[in-house]
Amino acid sequence: MMDTTEWQDALLYHALWGQAADVLSLVGIDDFDPGQRQDLFQIIERGYLTGELDAAWVKDEAIRIGKPSPNYVAFVMTAGFTGTVSYYSNRLREASIRRYARVALTRGLQHLEGGSDPLEVVSALKDELQALPKASNSEDDCWTIQDIMSLDIQENKFTIPGILQRNERLVLTGSEGGGKSVFIYQLLTGAAYGVDTMTLEKCEPQRVMFIDVENNEFQARANLEKIVPTLTGMAPDVTPNWRSLKRRVVNLLDTKDRADILRRVMHYSPDILYMGTAYKLTDITDETHRAVRAIQSVVDRIRQEIDCTVIVEHHAGHGHMNDRNNMRPEGSSYWLRWPDFGYGMMPLQTPTRMMRLKAWRGDRVMGRTFPVAIKQSGVLPWAPVYQDEWDAVYAHTLD
DSSP states (O other), X not given: OOOOHHHHHHHHHHIIIXXXXXXXXXXXXXXXXXXXXXXXXXXXXXXXXXXXXXXXXXXXXXXXXXXXXXXXXXXXXXXXXXXXXXXXXXXXXXXXXXXXXXXXXXXXXXXXXXXXXXXXXXXHHHHHHHTOOOOSXXXXXXXXXXXXHTOOOOOOOEEETTTEETTOEEEEXXXXXXXXXXXXXXXXXHHHHTEETTTTEEXXXXXXXXXXXXXXXXXXXXXXXXXXXXXXXXXXXXOOOEEEOSOOOOOTTSHHHHHHHHHHHHHHOOXXXXXXXXXXXXXXXXXXXXXXXXXXXXXXXXXXHHOOEEEEEEEBOSSSTTOGGGXXXXXXXXXXXXXXXXXXXXXXXXXXXXXXXEESXXXXXXXXXXXXXXXXOSSXXXXXXXXXXXXXXXXXXXX
């Protein structure tokens, strides 16, 4: 084990004699050994923040608190270390990083040997190592204006033209049996065939994956029978990369289930992932915040790893017909802050079937062409109604 006591004492010495700002900007209390060194660091930090820091005040404060010992305080004050703050802080931070990594790796190995799921262990270990403290450099943890302005912006590709790009999240709500599933099957199956089912124009085929815990395989077939024959005729040369996970019982609060879902999704590596209905992705209904966070953390991990578009279907739970609140997701308010886009589908009283598509949260990204409604179509189940048609034909009776 590396002996870091000299570096710690040297930094405390420099902090006592006029360089507290430099020391406190480069190291923290966790870099020091528990006991007298952490005790003295805390006194110095408090004195610096209150403006009372000087040698006499530190001595008196140590006596008042009863720690560290007067002998240790006297030793640090008179040690006369000649190295620079930068040198000592770099050495100490390197040692802290080494210690942090050793603890994280040892814990991961213990969990593996104890029979924990390997993917879950690796996932947790990755999170720990990403939080690993950085080497001390006061300029490395901040952006400058020049840094930001010189970033190379690479616009993500659309996976559903005009609507969603890679790495974006849409939560789509509506009442049960309102047509959400068929609409989603149409959008995503069209993407797999390379057909924009809103405009009926050709586009780049996408890899699509469904984690459909609401519809069994026969219900999925009923949805697809309304869609696939038309798409096959429009794109006869395309073999769609389309997958639907067979398992329909998923609990993302369970460690093994979560690891299994992550493994399967990352193995297939879809461009677009559908998950829903949300309330069936966990096994609890009384702890709604906990359930939502479990879903969101899995989705965000997937996006981090494979940069895919994610659509989550959920039930609406509040308000009155066509009210914005009528389309908000059922349960936890955590849903409201998380997605890039949040839309609700609500039925309208019209001679032919029509659904209003309305935002229940502001879009994080502007310039998208979400339809304002969808209506029953003779080509595919749903056809879009855009703002100009809505204003000309429907708004005066339905808004």
